[in-house]
Amino acid sequence: MNKNQLKALLRSAWALDKELDTARERIAMARAKAEKCTTHYGPMAGGGGDGKRLENDVISLVDSERPMVELIAKREEVLRKVVEYIELLPPCPMRVVLYKRYVNYHKFERIATELNYSWQHVHKLHSKALDMILQRINRKSIRNPLPEQQSLFPSEDE
Numbered sequence: 001m002n003k004n005q006l007k008a009l010l011r012s013a014w015a016l017d018k019e020l021d022t023a024r025e026r027i028a029m030a031r032a033k034a035e036k037c038t039t040h041y042g043p044m045a046g047g048g049g050d051g052k053r054l055e056n057d058v059i060s061l062v063d064s065e066r067p068m069v070e071l072i073a074k075r076e077e078v079l080r081k082v083v084e085y086i087e088l089l090p091p092c093p094m095r096v097v098l099y100k101r102y103v104n105y106h107k108f109e110r111i112a113t114e115l116n117y118s119w120q121h122v123h124k125l126h127s128k129a130l131d132m133i134l135q136r137i138n139r140k141s142i143r144n145p146l147p148e149q150q151s152l153f154p155s156e157d158e
Helices: 003-035 053-086 093-102 108-115 119-143
Strands: none
Touching: 003 053, 003 093, 003 119, 053 093, 053 119, 093 108, 093 119, 108 119
16 A cells, blocks of 8 residues: 555545535435425315325435435444554554544644644644554554465365
8 A cells, every 4th residue: 555545545534424415415405395395275276296296205305315324334434444544653643633634524724723733744744644554554464464365276285
């Protein structure tokens, strides 16, 4: 894994969060449509359609909520992975910067203000933190290499 791949993985929770925002907006629109009820007073029947508008709107609402549940589960899984990577760092300002950036989705300027650091210093801490995580990931993979795949064909010794 390289630095850009690590950043992409850490940013992926933010992208899923934006997808969730879009899904929430769709649900709000479907809910508003389902809750919309107009009455018609008068001797003549009003409107047209099959008479199942409310039923169809509720079905539409339920159908739009289904993907949201899957998105939430996916985001939680990605966030767990992000936190797992951040937890590879010792408790230090670098760790705080990564938490604020990738778990709380704060911009570098806000992080700098909250931590009372310069913007450049926050960027340096961020870069050092990514390098340290990559070192630890690579060290783990060297110590615990993936098990060799077994051959489909038996060796001559067997």
